[in-house]
Amino acid sequence: MTLDASPIHVWLVPTPVGNLGDITLRAIEVLRGADAVACEDTRRSGQLLTHLGISRPLVRLDAHTMKRAPGVLEQYPRLAYVSDAGTPGISDPGAELLALALELGGKAEVLPGPTAFVPALVLSGLDGGRFTFEGFLPRGGRERRERLQAVAGRPETTLIYESPHRLHATLEELAELCGPERRASVTRELSKRFEETVRGTLPSLAARFADGVKGEIVIALQGAPAQVQDPADAGHAEVAAALAAGGGSVRDIRELLQGRGLRKNDAYELALRAVQDHAAPHGDGA
Template identity: 45%
Template sequence: MIILAATPIGNLGDASARLVEVLSAATVVAAEDTRVAQRLLAGLGIENRPRLIPLHEHNERERAGELVELARDTDLVVLSDAGMPTVSDPGFPLVEAAAAAGVGVTIIPGPSAVLSALAVSGLPTDRFTFEGFLPRKQGERTAALRALAAEPRTMVFFDSPNRLADSLADLAAVFGADRRAVVCRELTKLFEEVRRGTLAELAEWAAPGVRGEIVVVVAGAPARDADPEAALAQVLALVADGMRLKDAAAEVAEATGLGKRDLYQAALASRR
């Protein structure tokens, strides 16, 4: 089968006993960077020397079929450079192909920069969305942020230290300067830093330059005072466009904070 193996995002002490056990017995490892994989084996004191196959963003779709067939006969361990394979790292096309081919996929749970940053942020964790890296170009980045401006859930982003100041400035411009946010830098490493503030404050802090691995956590949009009549009209408009009433009520309820059942019943009553 295919074994997705989470690896430390900084501190080697976070490697699980199961990860060490599996790597000690592995015969084939698909790694985002084979040099990083070799350093991991050495750092964990593993003497095993499995066959290392490069699996990165430039070749993973081409190699997925070959690796799935390989995994029919032997366990294939999949490593990203740090954290969980498939989450903003190579691995998804491989898992997708394995699922389609009926090849088993299992996981060695472990470190995740997304969940680590969310947990230490102090922002709501009951509902959140992971947005990965924002676009490099400002126009595309601004458009992506505008689509998220009304998102009520806590949002988690990855970012490059070279683009962090620009990203935070754009976040402040689109979401509002006073929206709460947290920048997590070098999580689990020697110079770990968790910087909390408003988007405007964080943009100013990052302007001189920041180093390290970056995760940004941003509070969701505050609840709006929804107009029930306008929301009902929106439900009816969606239904007129062909959406099922139940789905239309759920979509508008999610966007406005109004009760799904209330909108559903109001729409039914309007038809009578």
């Protein structure tokens, strides 16, 4: 696929998730300088451009019309793309447009700016050192159940986008899979007048939102607790027994097991058990 000689340059431009004051100066500069602005919803994006005092051609490129993208790039090679809210390329067709621009030998830039899941993660009070962005879950069936099971088992915090009418059901499903003690938070209407973050256990959150809610929502789910490993797991017992049979002392076996990652007390108990078992009298088989 080839286009004309005009150089292709695509910008993915973040737009506010709520408060219009969150637009960046660079985003305004790019929107003003582009040949056109592509978007998911021309009415919504048109309102933003009007608010900013920007007059550019608007082209709809959503999940249903992205097949038009080659022709749009031919007509408007310097193209800015915005989603309905937040950073394009996350849970919207912006990533597909960027990939096409690169495939055609063009240049692509992603501007930093507003996104919903990062402030929701920080507001949750949960561990933000490691996290997984899950985005929107499947709406039903086996695929949804399998994804929820995977989410429930992750050791890191998980960020989920959810719609208002499915929030209560999702919280109940997570409570069933994760148990009653797992904590989470629900953040909605970020940067807007009625912004709210509610924190608690999954059952308490399900009860809190049982009557429905409005707004755009991010769920932050606490990671699964670390599994307590039996010191005899991972072959440690077999190693200890073999060393005891070879005449190894409790101290020698303990030090070797510590080298395999066991805690000192667990290594000592396993070493002592192995030496005692080996020294115990055995029947003569008569």
